[in-house]
Amino acid sequence: MTKNITIKNIGPIEELSIPLPEKGGVVVLRGAQGCGKSTALQAVQAASGGSTAGLSLRDHAPKGSVEIGGAVLRVGAKRTTRSGELEVASIEGRYDIGRIIDPGIQDPERADAARLKQILSLTGSSPAHEQYRAMLDAVDPEVWTDGRFDEITSSDPADLHARMVRAMQQEARRAESEAARHRRDTTALKAELTSLPAIASDPDELQADLSRCLMVTAKLEAHLEAEAESAAMVQSAERSLEAAQQAHQGPTADSLARDLEAATAEHELHMAKAREAEKTMARLETSVRLAREHENEVARLTEILAAAPRESTTAAELAAMTHTTAKLQDELELAHQRHRLQRNLHEAHEANLVADACLERAAALRKAAEDSEQILGQALPDVGIVMRDGRLCARTDRSERELFGELSHGERGILAIRLAVPHVPAGGLCVVSQEVWSGISPANQQLIAAEAMQHNITILTADVDDAPGPRPETITSTTETRHR
Secondary structure (H helix, E strand, O other), X not given: OOEEEEEEEEOOEEXXXXXXOOOOEEXXXXXXXXXXXXXXXXXXXXXXXXXOOOOOEOOOOOOEEEEEEOEEEEEOOOOEEEEOOEOOOEOOOOOOHHHHHOOOOOOHHHHHHHHHHHHHHHHOOOOOHHHHHHHHHHHOHHHHOOOOOOOOOOOOHHHHHHHHHHHHHHHXXXXXXXXXXXXXXXXXXXXXXXXXXXXXOOHHHHHHHHHHHHHHHHHHHHHHHHHHXXXXXXXXXXXXXXXXXXXXXXXXXXXXXXXXHHHHHHHHHOHHHHHHHHHHHHHHHHHHHHHHHHHHHHHHHHHHXXXXXXXXXXXXXXXXXHHHHHHHHHHHHHHHHHHHHHHHHHHHHHHHHHHHHHHHHHHHHHHHHHHOHHHHHHHOOOOOEEEEOOEEEEOOOOOOOEEHHXXXXXHHHHHHHHHHHHHOOOOOEEEOOHHHHHOOOHHHHHHHHHHHHHOOOEEEEEEEOOOOOXXXXXXXXXXXXXXX
């Protein structure tokens, strides 16, 4: 049974009946400018659940109405009321084809965001926070630890996506800054390390050798000090011996002993001279005692002199050890310098590994930001519209991804209608403005009519001609639907 739309006393329209074909298709309201075509479309949109703003009564008419199936929209001078149940399903209130074609926003990115919001509102599918979380978990689960990404929420799917992408890019920039902070140039360190002479031993072995040299040096210095004291004693003994030898001018003990024997014999022979001989004996005994003491002292000093080394090797040994110690100290300092450079080089290498990891994380986050468009892409109907680099694009004969906003008015209109058609329930109605329809070529109008029939929906639109109107004209086609 064919359903009709009846409009009475709305704007310039006194009464208009619009038949809706049972199998769907396109109904075009034709007529001259100002005959009420756009008013009729607006009235149908309002009766289908859209806004009633802008509807007005026909001049001098007490009331007006728009009836679609069992639903009636009554327009009075002061108020507008609805009654009955709408038997013809539509997408009014959820999708505005005109806002897909031209959202009225100058900024291209914001215009695309508005279009995307319209499309997702139509499809009823939108990216969920959990989808972004699952994608980020595969890249870096730690991004959730501080709660920054959990705080990103929005009822607007396009806004949620944009905020998620910005957060990923911001996290990537933070990782890149962290990489720059850790990055160190090892060229100078390597050059300085290469310029140093090679050291056979490590610092610990050199330190042990130096410690041994210092111990030997201390012993040699003590020995040398003892030799100095011994030399002083020898010099003192020599001076004492020389003084003793100079002090004693008499004969030796042996000659005196012989004299004593001769005197004794003479005493025996010359008893008469006894007194004189006794005195001589006393002197000689004293001289003998003094001579014996002198000879003993000379012997003692001679023994000291004989025991003292005439040539010392300790000073030469000490000089050699001092030279060895200085050499070891130089080598040890060189070893420490090499060790410091090697440690710094190792630390620089470790820091560069951290920097590399940060850059890998940044790259993964940027890749996740790019790949997150797949989440939006899954929510878009398969009519040739895709997301690329945050922009709404379309696949055309000219390019795989042409910016949607740079398509012609007609091309945008075709895609906007194709977006709507699958989401209008069978037997339903979709209103397309005259401006949109007139921008579509006749061939593409036929394709759209075929798609409408394929989904058993009616597209109501308008077009201008010179005849009076508005007059409904149904376009039906048996042409197979072809996708761009």
